[in-house]
Amino acid sequence: MTSEQGPAVERSAAPATAPVPVLAVDHVARWFGNVVAVNDISFELGPGLTGLLGPNGAGKSTLLHLLAGLLQPSAGAVRIAGEPAWRNPAVYRRLGLVPEREAIHDYLTGREFVLLNARLQALPDAEAAIDRAIATVDLAAVADRPIGTYSKGMRQRIKLAGALVHEPGILLLDEPFNGMDPRQRLHMMDLLRSMAEAGRTILFSSHILEEVERLADSVLVIYAGRLAASGDFRSIRRLMTDRPHTFTVRSSDDRRLGAALLADPSVFGAELTAGLLSVRTSDFGAFTLAVPRIARSEAISLFELRPTDDSLESVFSYLVRR
Amino acid sequence: MISSMPIVGVTLRGLLGRRRTLLMLLLVALPVLIGLLVRLTGRGVDVDRILDAMLVRTVLPLVALVLGTAALGSELEDGTAVYLMIKPVRRWRIVGAKMVVAAGLTVALVVPSALLTGVLAGGAGSTAFPTTIGFAVAVALGGSAYACVFVGLSAYTSRALVLGLGYTMIWEGVLAGLLEGTRFLSIRQATLGIARGLAGPERAAFTTAGEQGSLDLGLSLVIVSVAAVLAFVLGTIRLARFEIRGAD
Numbered sequence: 001m002t003s004e005q006g007p008a009v010e011r012s013a014a015p016a017t018a019p020v021p022v023l024a025v026d027h028v029a030r031w032f033g034n035v036v037a038v039n040d041i042s043f044e045l046g047p048g049l050t051g052l053l054g055p056n057g058a059g060k061s062t063l064l065h066l067l068a069g070l071l072q073p074s075a076g077a078v079r080i081a082g083e084p085a086w087r088n089p090a091v092y093r094r095l096g097l098v099p100e101r102e103a104i105h106d107y108l109t110g111r112e113f114v115l116l117n118a119r120l121q122a123l124p125d126a127e128a129a130i131d132r133a134i135a136t137v138d139l140a141a142v143a144d145r146p147i148g149t150y151s152k153g154m155r156q157r158i159k160l161a162g163a164l165v166h167e168p169g170i171l172l173l174d175e176p177f178n179g180m181d182p183r184q185r186l187h188m189m190d191l192l193r194s195m196a197e198a199g200r201t202i203l204f205s206s207h208i209l210e211e212v213e214r215l216a217d218s219v220l221v222i223y224a225g226r227l228a229a230s231g232d233f234r235s236i237r238r239l240m241t242d243r244p245h246t247f248t249v250r251s252s253d254d255r256r257l258g259a260a261l262l263a264d265p266s267v268f269g270a271e272l273t274a275g276l277l278s279v280r281t282s283d284f285g286a287f288t289l290a291v292p293r294i295a296r297s298e299a300i301s302l303f304e305l306r307p308t309d310d311s312l313e314s315v316f317s318y319l320v321r322r
Numbered sequence: 323m324i325s326s327m328p329i330v331g332v333t334l335r336g337l338l339g340r341r342r343t344l345l346m347l348l349l350v351a352l353p354v355l356i357g358l359l360v361r362l363t364g365r366g367v368d369v370d371r372i373l374d375a376m377l378v379r380t381v382l383p384l385v386a387l388v389l390g391t392a393a394l395g396s397e398l399e400d401g402t403a404v405y406l407m408i409k410p411v412r413r414w415r416i417v418g419a420k421m422v423v424a425a426g427l428t429v430a431l432v433v434p435s436a437l438l439t440g441v442l443a444g445g446a447g448s449t450a451f452p453t454t455i456g457f458a459v460a461v462a463l464g465g466s467a468y469a470c471v472f473v474g475l476s477a478y479t480s481r482a483l484v485l486g487l488g489y490t491m492i493w494e495g496v497l498a499g500l501l502e503g504t505r506f507l508s509i510r511q512a513t514l515g516i517a518r519g520l521a522g523p524e525r526a527a528f529t530t531a532g533e534q535g536s537l538d539l540g541l542s543l544v545i546v547s548v549a550a551v552l553a554f555v556l557g558t559i560r561l562a563r564f565e566i567r568g569a570d
Contacts, residue, residue: 062568064568069408070565094409099404108335119330174568
């Protein structure tokens with residue numbers, strides 16, 4: 001994966017031999033009235049599994065819908081294997097989308113829904129393709145039940161079967177793990193991994209860091225419509241961890257502990273306001289090791305050590321500011 | 323080549339929900355009930371007046387409106403249209419399939435209603451039966467035009483039902499009686515023009531009460547054809563540019 005913005009971490013998920021990127025997003029922006037949902041995003045994706053990470057409302061779904069040709073970019077261009085995505089139904093022969101919205105034809109059975117998708121793709125051997133897709137998502141036992149009777153996780157899986165039935169080279173999934181129980185989640189993760197290993201280009205969105213961490217080698221981090229970071233997940237995780245952190249500390253003697261912590265190289269600021277000791281550090285790992293050691297050496301009892309800015313929002317905000 | 327049949331099939335399944343079907347059957351049964359009452363009471367009422375008032379003015383536009391706006395509009399509204407839109411299917415095929423289903427169902431409901439009502443109220447006499455046949459053909463053509471227009475309208479706005487109701491009640495119901503020129507933009511007037519033209523003026527004594535003049539058969543056929551074709555073209559243009567937003 002390559003990107004032109006954000007603190008991009010140098011790593012290419014696309015094979016070096018690929019002449020045309022499978023998915024190319026070139027300075028794409030999309031606004032709705034005065035609201036900028038996606039702001040000047042550029043990246044390219046090749047085969048592999050990529051996570052699109054960001055908090056709710058960050059613009060992930062809008063970006064996926066732009067990629068799927070369901071939204072027209074206000075600026076820039078989205079290309080799928082060199083072809084424009086917008087107003088080009090032919091790209092759907094090589095692309096599958098699993099939308100986040102739960103709406104699905106409830107009056108159809110699971111099998112009928114997948115059949116509908118197969119027939120709209122004009123597959124020569126639709127029956128075999130349907131059986132394969134349903135078996136892939138492990139829904140054969142309930143395929144003849146109306147979708148209206150399905151659980152949320154089952155609906156997600158039948159949507160995936162519908163998107164997979166024509167075996168597309170590109171798969172876009174919007175929050176695919178929503179509503180799945182842990183077993184289904186693991187099954188879906190294995191499935192996506194194996195499809196990526198088979199050479200597909202898969203982009204899935206999530207607002208849960210751990211989901212992306214477990215599944216994707218490369219990641220696009222989006223926050224407030226902007227691409228905050230892109231590239232190898234481990235490097236971005238390190239960026240997230242090594243950013244400046246602020247902790248509040250409660251102890252038997254906050255003033256003395258604050259003075260002692262200031263002498264440690266991992267700490268670059270401490271203040272005692274309204275009886276609350278607040279400590280800033282630039283080295284998360286070293287600091288968390290130093291605090292108990294210093295407290296013990298000063299014979300101070302440590303009651304609480306709490307990070308104040310560990311929400312995903314603050315992590316993403318930091319990545320954008322860098 | 324991808325056929326439109328899967329879209330026809332899924333639209334048909336979607337439209338034939340239990341409640342909607344029941345409502346439509348009740349609607350088209352109303353004129354038949356009136357025809358039966360006329361037969362039972364033995365009163366001489368012109369067939370054309372019953373078919374005009376009960377079918378062309380009320381039941382026909384309502385049936386076409388409900389089916390036409392639901393065929394495409396409800397899928398765009400609830401988000402299930404995305405599964406049709408992310409397929410290598412040309413947009414005109416989607417719009418065409420929706421129109422075929424909405425028009426087909428409208429015809430399937432209103433034509434038997436027209437025939438039954440006409441036969442019950444007027445019998446199979448030399449005047450009444452040609453009038454009944456004329457109306458049956460007219461409601462088939464007019465109903466198809468209505469359905470196409472409402473499918474096209476639903477591609478443009480989520481308020482197609484309200485706007486369609488406004489068109490049939492205010493434009494066709496009120497303005498057509500006040501402003502003569504509006505009849506050229508009235509599917510109802512074109513439907514009546516077809517009925518009159520097919521029944522023959524010497525047999526069809528009806529005039530559109532309170533409405534000035536009447537459209538001849540040729541012009542009426544042109545109006546319903548243009549309405550259907552224009553709805554198809556505009557609906558396709560709109561659907562080709564239709565955007566589906568994400569959840570954020």
